[in-house]
Amino acid sequence: MPVTSSSTYVSADFPSNDFGTLRTFSGMFHWFDLLSGAESTNTYTPVLHNVPPGLLPRSFMRALQWDPVTQRSFLSASTLSADGTRCGGTLFSMEFSNPLAPTGVYVGTSDTGTDCIGNIAIDRNGLMYAIGLPEGMLYAIDKTTAQALPIAAIDVDIDAYWPGADLVFDQASGDLYLAAFFLVNNEASPMHLYRVDPIDGTTTPLGIAPAGTFIETFAIAARDGNRCATPASVPWLSYAVPSGSTAPDPEGDDPSTVQVLIDAAGLAPGAYQATLCIANNDPTSRRLAVPVALTVQ
Secondary structure, eight states, rough: OOOOTOOOOOEEEOOOGGGTTEEEEEEETTOOOEEEEETTTTEEEHHHHHHOOOTTEEEEEEEEEETTTEEEEEEEEOOTOOOSSSSSEEEEEOOOTTSOOOOOOOOOEETTTTTTEEEEEEOOTTTTEEEEEEEOOOEEEEEOOOOOEEEEESSOOOSSSOOOOOEOTTTTTTTTEEEHHHHTTEEEEEEEEEEOOOTTTTTEEEEETTTTEEEEEOOOOOOGGGEEEEEETTTTTESSSOOOOOOOOOTTOOOOOOOOOOTTTTOOOOEEEEEEEEESOOOTSSEEEEEEEEEEE
C-alpha cells in the first residue's frame, strides 16, 4: 500500500474489525495515519497524516490496539526519564469522535525501572497485557491507571532494542501469540512465532519466518462469528433500552431481563446472524457473547 515518506509504521489496528478503515502509528515521531481501503483489493489510501495532540515527549510509540469491551483504541509508548536512566510505559486512550482530528487522552505512566513497556495486547474480555524490553517480562496492565504488574518472564531471549516483539490475541480462540527474534551469540535469529501462556509466560514455538523477513507488527482478524454487533451493522436488531446496567443476581433467584427487539421488515429472505456482546464486572469474564440467529422466509 502507499505510505508517506515520513511514516515508519510500528503498529496498526482495524477498529471494530472494520477492514475498510486502518489506523496506523509511527514510532518516535508520533505520526498517526488514517487509511481508507478495502480488504478485497488490499489497497489502502492515506486519508490523514498528522500528530495527534495530547501525546507526551520522550515517548516511543509501541502499539495501537482495539479493545473489544470498551470499544476504544489504546496506544502504548515506552517512556524514558529525562536523564535516560529509567524507563516504563505510558498509556493513552485514543479519542476518535472526530475521525479527522484524533487526540490522545493520557491514562497514566508506569515506572518499571529499566524495563521499557513494549507492545500491548488486549484479550476478548478486555484484559490488557504487555511485553517488557529488554527483560522480556510479561505484564498485566491496568487500563484505568496504566500500572504494570509483572506476571512472569517469557522463556524467549527477545532482542532488547528493536520493537520487533509484538503480542497479539486471537479474539476467537483466546490464545496469545508473540512474534519476536532472539539473540544467539549476540546475533539476531530469524523472526519466530510463539504461542504464549499468559499465566506463567511459557512459550510454544510455532514456526519461523522466511529468511530476511523482519516483522515489526502483526494482527489476527476476528472471525465473523466473534465480532460484536453494532447498531449500524445489524439494523434489524435493537435493545428496548439502549444502555444501562443490571443488578447482580449471584444466586439466580431474581434475574433481571433485557429485552432484545428483532425487526424483519424490509429484509430479504435468508439467514441472518449477529453476536451481542455484554460487558460486565466479573473479572474472569469481562465480555459475554450471545449469538442471535434470524431466518426470514
